[in-house]
Amino acid sequence: MGITGSASDLSTGREGGGLCGSCGLDLGSLTRRELEVLAGVVAGATNRAIARQFGLAERTVKAHLTSAMRKLRVGSRLEAALVVIGHRRMMPFRALLEGAMVESEPQQA
Incomplete structure (x- = not known):
């Protein structure tokens, strides 16, 4: 299970801005790790799966x-994913986002 793409596909987001002209979000303020986590969220990964992928604690x-x-000025992971999808052309990690694929974890009964 994993999120495809590599860290080399990412920008720190701090180079060249990233300000959205239509909504004013400063997408360039997102850190490299925040971008990696958001890519996982967009791909449908759970926090646990994202943590395993990057060797982090779920917390x-x-x-x-x-x-x-x-x-991103949102209140849920769904809203965050929708913002990212809506801004994918401006996102500093576009290459990772477009290639993100996550195998879903088995559902527990």
Whole structure:
């Protein structure tokens, strides 16, 4: 299970801005790790799957996601995913987002 793409597909987001002309979000303020976590969210990964992929604790993934959501001015991971999808042409990690594929975890009964 994993999120395809590599860190080399990512920009830190701090180079060249990333300000959306229509909504004013500063997409360039997102950190590299926040972008990686958001790519996982867009791909449908759980916090646990994202944590495993990047060798992090689930709590750390949640902290990165919370920080990204605050910067995107949204209140849920669904809203964050929709913002990212809506802004994918401007996102500093477009190559990773377009190639993100996650195998879903088996559902527990």
